[in-house]
Amino acid sequence: MRLWRLEEAERLVNSELAQGLAETWASCADEKCLADSPYDPALVGVGRWWLSPFTIGNRKLGEIPFYSLPPVATCPGATPFCIRWCYAVYEIANWRAHVREAASYLLSLRDDFPDIVQRFLRRLPHRTVRLHVSGDFYSVEYLEKWAEVARREPSRVFYTYTKSFGLVRRVEAPRNLVIHLSADPHNYLEAVETWRGLRRGLVTYVYTPGAERRDFEVLRYILENTEARILLFLNHVQHAPRLRISAAHMWRRLKEALGPLAGRVVLDPEEFAGAPQCSLCQLCYRAYI
Template sequence: MSDTTTTEKTRTNTQKPRRLLTQNSQLRAEGIFNFSLPAWAGRFADGSTYNACPEAGACAKLCYARVGTYRFPVVLAAHERNMWMTMHALADWEAQMAEEIRHKRFRGKWIRLHDSGDFHSDEYLEAWLRIMRDAPEDTWFYCYTKSVSMFRRLVEPNPPKNFLWCYSLGGMEDHLLVLEGDRPDRHAEVFPSAEEVEAAGYTDQTESDLLSVLSESPKVGIPANRIPALLKRQGSETFGSLQRALDKKIAEKRKRAAARALHLAS
């Protein structure tokens, strides 16, 4: 890559955007605005790295936001610009987001945090919590997240009144969630088809993305995106079942490593 190209890409990553909130094609139909980060991990033009989904697990290989229009250069550049701001200019990002949300276009509207990406640090989540508490009362926020332990510490004890969330399976902290019983955590599971959503006793959120946080049932089912390569990779499994298999594989690997270490020490 030439020095000129590198400089231009770095400038794109770091320049202040005119607007932070956008509307993707799916959410626009419901009048929902969204803020996007890159899906999972990547590298900025200066060589530094980022991870927008630090708790991603089995979902990483099946993420809809790692294919299609999300990978178009102009789209990825915009998402990486957002990521750079939340990592390296958080105070400026927070001030701009707080000011933008006070505009009349967001009154009576829902804002989805992260149609791609997730909460990548305590500081970033805390900035969002301040923004939501200072926002107009008739502007509401929601998200899916795999950052379970972070939410247990920073959100669940005292959530903003205008913020709802749904944990999503397929991450490294699935084991922290209560999925059954009298008071399960609200959570989303991705199934291969709508028929399997119904068969498992989950509420299908296809009709509206807001059902993820507004449905009566805390068990939210999402039929997998009809992306052939990802459907083939997922097979007959759910994101949750794939994560349980991955957790088992990791535990067995650690057990073997511990046994080898003990053998060498003896």
């Protein structure tokens, strides 16, 4: 595992750079204020692809703004599967992205976080926002802050995938804060229990080439014990087994292993077929628009 990524996250959270960046975001109300700060535009968030802590899309999402935190350190529900396979731990992003995650965490600790976030959201035309390309809900208080933002912005949809099952069971999220449960071989029993309590959202699962028997057994258990649909991702981090898997081949294997239950499994189109991006697929949020 790239331990340096986790160690770096802790170091950056305590850095003067991240602290100063968070203070700048908290005090600025528009792009001019951000541009007049002493920070690089791509760091402070000014330009075509940023606005303060929000990054405007990536290769997978398309043009959907997202808000991210440092990986694992902000993930109380992290499992051994996360530690081994989390793409946010293994990705090699530029240093600015890592600093921005640390500053976003510091910003989220503030009592006025919903006010700050809403101030910048109102300068974005996008109606869909992704939470946590990296990171997760790390406390009830933090989750409640996003629930408050969603209540204030009823015309927007905020969606995310989480392993913080214990936290989401304790917060009454508004309908436009769409929370999908992220299951893996270590937490799927708790994911099933949590979905039964919430009865909303998808259950996601990461298929790992070479672990087909285990993964199909887990998928069957989830499908037999919930009415949820499963969104299946492909384990594609750098050290995962590099097997070429077509969507057609995967569908055949799912039908052979799961029978009629396979009808409730959806393959992530971008990861299995290369298209479309999330902004076009909209599976994870279109029912709430």
